[in-house]
Amino acid sequence: MTITSSHVRGRTDLCTAIEDELSGLIGKRASAATAYGPDFARLWALAGQNVLGGKFVRPLLLMETYDALQKPHHQGHGTTETRRRETAITIAAAIELLHYAFLLHDDVIDGDLVRRGHPNLIGSLLAEAGENSRAGSALHWAQTGGILMGDMLLAATHQSFARADLPHELRLRLLDLLEHTINETVAGEQLDVGLGDGVIAPDLQTILVMCGYKTATYTFELPLRGAAALAGADFGVENALATAGRHLGLAFQLQDDLLSTFGDPRRHGKDPFSDLREGKETAIIAHARTTNAWQDIEAFFGRPELSVDDGEHVRRHLSDCGAEAFVQGLIEEQMQAFNNQLTTTIPASVRNVLLDLAGQLEGRQS
Amino acid sequence: MTITSSHVRGRTDLCTAIEDELSGLIGKRASAATAYGPDFARLWALAGQNVLGGKFVRPLLLMETYDALQKPHHQGHGTTETRRRETAITIAAAIELLHYAFLLHDDVIDGDLVRRGHPNLIGSLLAEAGENSRAGSALHWAQTGGILMGDMLLAATHQSFARADLPHELRLRLLDLLEHTINETVAGEQLDVGLGDGVIAPDLQTILVMCGYKTATYTFELPLRGAAALAGADFGVENALATAGRHLGLAFQLQDDLLSTFGDPRRHGKDPFSDLREGKETAIIAHARTTNAWQDIEAFFGRPELSVDDGEHVRRHLSDCGAEAFVQGLIEEQMQAFNNQLTTTIPASVRNVLLDLAGQLEGRQS
Numbered sequence: 001m002t003i004t005s006s007h008v009r010g011r012t013d014l015c016t017a018i019e020d021e022l023s024g025l026i027g028k029r030a031s032a033a034t035a036y037g038p039d040f041a042r043l044w045a046l047a048g049q050n051v052l053g054g055k056f057v058r059p060l061l062l063m064e065t066y067d068a069l070q071k072p073h074h075q076g077h078g079t080t081e082t083r084r085r086e087t088a089i090t091i092a093a094a095i096e097l098l099h100y101a102f103l104l105h106d107d108v109i110d111g112d113l114v115r116r117g118h119p120n121l122i123g124s125l126l127a128e129a130g131e132n133s134r135a136g137s138a139l140h141w142a143q144t145g146g147i148l149m150g151d152m153l154l155a156a157t158h159q160s161f162a163r164a165d166l167p168h169e170l171r172l173r174l175l176d177l178l179e180h181t182i183n184e185t186v187a188g189e190q191l192d193v194g195l196g197d198g199v200i201a202p203d204l205q206t207i208l209v210m211c212g213y214k215t216a217t218y219t220f221e222l223p224l225r226g227a228a229a230l231a232g233a234d235f236g237v238e239n240a241l242a243t244a245g246r247h248l249g250l251a252f253q254l255q256d257d258l259l260s261t262f263g264d265p266r267r268h269g270k271d272p273f274s275d276l277r278e279g280k281e282t283a284i285i286a287h288a289r290t291t292n293a294w295q296d297i298e299a300f301f302g303r304p305e306l307s308v309d310d311g312e313h314v315r316r317h318l319s320d321c322g323a324e325a326f327v328q329g330l331i332e333e334q335m336q337a338f339n340n341q342l343t344t345t346i347p348a349s350v351r352n353v354l355l356d357l358a359g360q361l362e363g364r365q366s
Numbered sequence: 367m368t369i370t371s372s373h374v375r376g377r378t379d380l381c382t383a384i385e386d387e388l389s390g391l392i393g394k395r396a397s398a399a400t401a402y403g404p405d406f407a408r409l410w411a412l413a414g415q416n417v418l419g420g421k422f423v424r425p426l427l428l429m430e431t432y433d434a435l436q437k438p439h440h441q442g443h444g445t446t447e448t449r450r451r452e453t454a455i456t457i458a459a460a461i462e463l464l465h466y467a468f469l470l471h472d473d474v475i476d477g478d479l480v481r482r483g484h485p486n487l488i489g490s491l492l493a494e495a496g497e498n499s500r501a502g503s504a505l506h507w508a509q510t511g512g513i514l515m516g517d518m519l520l521a522a523t524h525q526s527f528a529r530a531d532l533p534h535e536l537r538l539r540l541l542d543l544l545e546h547t548i549n550e551t552v553a554g555e556q557l558d559v560g561l562g563d564g565v566i567a568p569d570l571q572t573i574l575v576m577c578g579y580k581t582a583t584y585t586f587e588l589p590l591r592g593a594a595a596l597a598g599a600d601f602g603v604e605n606a607l608a609t610a611g612r613h614l615g616l617a618f619q620l621q622d623d624l625l626s627t628f629g630d631p632r633r634h635g636k637d638p639f640s641d642l643r644e645g646k647e648t649a650i651i652a653h654a655r656t657t658n659a660w661q662d663i664e665a666f667f668g669r670p671e672l673s674v675d676d677g678e679h680v681r682r683h684l685s686d687c688g689a690e691a692f693v694q695g696l697i698e699e700q701m702q703a704f705n706n707q708l709t710t711t712i713p714a715s716v717r718n719v720l721l722d723l724a725g726q727l728e729g730r731q732s
Contacts, residue, residue, distance in 0.1 A: 036553035036579075039560055105517065109510050134564030141563040144475050147513065148552045151471065154520055155548050162528030162541055175528055182521050186514045187402035194405055197507040198500030213402075 010067075011060065018059045021093035022051055025156065042128075043149045046121045051100050058099055058223045059092035061357065065227035065241070066092075068349040087165050088230045091174065094160035095223060098178075101153035102185060102218065108146040109193060122146040166230075173229050181222045188214025195281040202281040202289070208250065208330075211283075216249025236345050241354075244341035248358055251334040254327055255361060257282040261315060262324055273311035277304050283330060284323045293321035335361070376433075377426065384425045387459040388417055391522065408494075409515045412487045417466050424465055424589050425458035427723065431593035431607070432458075434715040453531050454596045457540065460526035461588060464544075467519035468551060468584065474512040475559060488512040532596075539595050547588045554580025561647040570652040574616065574696075577649075582615025602711050607720075610707035614724055617700040620693055621727060623648040627681060628690055639677035643670050649696060650689045659687035701727070 030044035066088045070081075104121060107113075113123035125142035133141055161178050164171050191210035194200035224245040228238035257275070261284055265272040275282065279302025288294050300306055300314045318324060338358065342351050396410035432454045436447075470487060473479075479489035491508035499507055527544050530537050557576035560566035590611040594604035623641070627650055631638040641648060645668025654660050666672055666680045684690060704724065708717050 032549070036549070037557070039566065040553045040556055043556070105513055109506075109513060129563075129565050137563035137565075140475075141559060141565050144556065144559045147471055147475060148556055151516075151520060152548065152552055154517060155524065155545065158521065158524035158528065159541060159545055162524065163538060172529060175525060179521065179525055182518065183398070183402070186518055187406045190406055190409070190510065190514055191403070193507060193510045197495075197503035199495050199503075199507050200405065 011064075014060055014063050015056060017089050018056050018063070018093055018096070019052060021089050022096060023048075025093055025097065025160065026051060029152075029156065042125070043121070043145055043152070046124050047100065047149050047153065050121060051096060054096060054100070056096060058095045058219055059089075061220070061353070062092040062095060062223035062227045063088060064353045065224055065350055066231050068353050069227060069231035069233050069237075069347065083165060084230065088227070090160055091164060091226055091230065092223070094157045095218070095226065097153045097160070098157040098181075098218065098222075101150045101157065102189075104146050104150035104153065106189065108143050108150070109189070113142075120146075121149060170229065174226065177222065177225050177229065181218050184213045184217040188212070188217070196279065202286055204283060204286040207281055207283050207286050211253040212246060212250050215253050216246045219252075220245030220249035234345070237347070237350075240341055240344045240346050241350065244338050244346065244354060247334045247338035247341065248354070248361075251331045251338065251361060254283055254331045254334070255364060257284055258324065258327055258331075259364070261318065273306055273308070273315075276301060276311060276314055277306045278302065283327050284318055287323040287326040288318055288321055291321040291323070293317045293323075297321075331361075377430075380426055380429050381422060383455050384422050384429065384459055384462070385418060387455050388462060389414075391459055391463065391526065392417060395518075395522065408491070409487070409511055409518070412490050413466065413470075413515050413519065416487060417462060420462065420466070422462060424461045424585055425455075427586070427719070428458040428461060428589035428593045429454060430719045430722075431590055431716055432597050434719050435593060435597035435599050435603075435713065449531060450596065454593070456526055457530060457592055457596065458589070460523045461584070461592065463519045463526070464523040464547075464584065464588075467516045467523065468555075470512050470516035470519065472555065474509050474516070475555070479508075486512075487515060536595065540592065543588065543591050543595065547584050550579045550583040554578070554583070562645065568647040568652055568655070570649060573647055573649050573652050577619040578612060578616050581619050582612045585618075586611030586615035600711070603713070603716075606707055606710045606712050607716065610704050610712065610720060613700045613704040613707065614720070614727075617697045617704065617727060620649055620697045620700070621730060623650055624690065624693055624697075625730070627684065638681075639672055639674070642667060642677060642680055643672045644668065649693050650684055653689040653692040654684055654687055657687040657689070659683045659689075663687075 026044065026048040030041065030048055033041040033044040066085070103115070107115065107120050107122055113119060113126060119127060122142045122145065125145045126138055129138040129141045158178070161171070161174055164174065166174070188210050191200060191206060192214055195202050195207065195210065200206060221242045224241040225238050227233075228241055233241075257280075260270060260272075260275045261282075263272075271277075285301070288297055297314050297317050300310050303310075306314075335358070338354075342354060346354070392410065392414040396407065396414055399407040399410040432451070469481070473481065473486050473488055479485060479492060485493060488508045488511065491511045492504055495504040495507050524544070527537070527540055530540065532540070554576050557566060557572060558580055561568050561573065561576065566572060587608045590607040591604050593599075594607055599607075623646075626636060626638075626641045627648075629638075637643075651667070654663055663680050663683050666676050669676075672680075701724070704720075708720060712720070
């Protein structure tokens, strides 16, 4: 009980510290933005609301890993240690801005106006522009806002990394990490869009690579490597953490796909057939394509007007042909590889952070 | 003659140095990109072709100003001076990457596939995807490439600034300048789109502010301030240069609008009525709106199907109502303000760089 309480209190304190840092980063820019008129200021106000309403998954992972990597006698005392921890919070917050920049450009690319049941920045701009704009141009105006705000958040992320109060060599190492992350995420986004647009062939290997690049790199590898670099951990530890993070990230992504198709929509809150209607190329679909069931599924796949009856029919086929079990097997493989990494050079304190995160995978409904 | 030859040779040497730096920046990333598959590598290959085919207006302005600000006994000898000049070339090249990032996102926002008579990156991706993609999705794929490549160039710009071999304080000053530039350019782009989409009212003041933000800041103010900061010039000199640059930038932008509407299409190579067909809110149009001629012009403005006869009719009206002369007057005002700045604290050597640039304004046909 004591451990749990202290753990929860620790996370609440971290959330507050991250929120304060993000409020500062965004608030400063939101104030300056008012000089450029109400429409420009509105971008920062909306971005601020959305970023500060997030769950801070990535910054929390960075900070919990950072704290766990500290040797007990180092924790939070000397001036150097205090300054370094403040810098870690700045980098953690910058990673949340990066996440939001990616989300915004992804929403522009996908034409999405809603995220988790609420209007996203584009949806808000669209609703507000509705009455003032020329016929048919409100969506253009709103999506332009999404592109431009994404650009400014990408810039703000780099500014935080570039100004970090760190020895020059360490700052360069974090800048390398940021560059690597952006390249992989962009490559993953491009693969995802290419699969959807039919430009890239939907084989399983490509889909798994896409999932790793698009999400696992910036959600798991970046915070873990960042924490290791900031804490001065050995490169061996950093690599082991990154590898563990990639396996865990892929497992989460594969589970997302399973939940979207086979999960309980009352729990996850999404349209249960949206992946099928969009023709989303997932590992489930890649496996189904290799079975005899595909000829029956294909006619329904990617049809925006798919009925509930047809959707349930396809879902049954996807389960019966073994695609559901196949992806469950892939998740187990990733979790096995993740667990194997934990027994290597990763310190016990950090292992608990990762096991805690992995625990969220089990019994996940949304 | 001697002066001209040495001047031309100086510019050729600078072009080569800037081109080498850009080749290095892009080449390194283009090689690394091949690890992520042919589609990702194609983005870097196309961006490289387009960036290296540019005229380097902004980097040349930075370097010519930087060189002109050097005291004669400092020029290119000591190790410190040589290193600083190399850094200046790196920053100059990074500004060209920023320019191209802005162009790409602007092309996505405007739906443009062509720039200066050649397919832009999006147009090239569209042509290449044509046969492979799902029906109707090739443009989506191509525009996604434009968004993502713009993101990577924006990131690359920041990486160059963040890693610049400079004292920490000076690097921070350049990072401030980059942030200021991106904010103003984004604010200008948003105003431009808001004017086009009818979300923002097209009064003259808004249009002039938009022109300054969208183009003058990053094309003139950024290279001039950057050169001053890198050369260790007084803040008074930096401010005078920036002010001069903003006036010159606005004059160029206003002249662009005049050329597009009243210029000789055989010289400038653009559709002579494209601004009218698009309904582009320029200073010309803002003035015409205040005259009695507007009721006759309005019916034709923003009509994509505008005929050549109608276009010529509108053009005559715009001239007769005084809009052409009004904008010529605005340009003269800006040039007067520019010339006034030159007589302040700007050193004579730098004055020549600016006068040379201003000279390109006169007799400009394209």
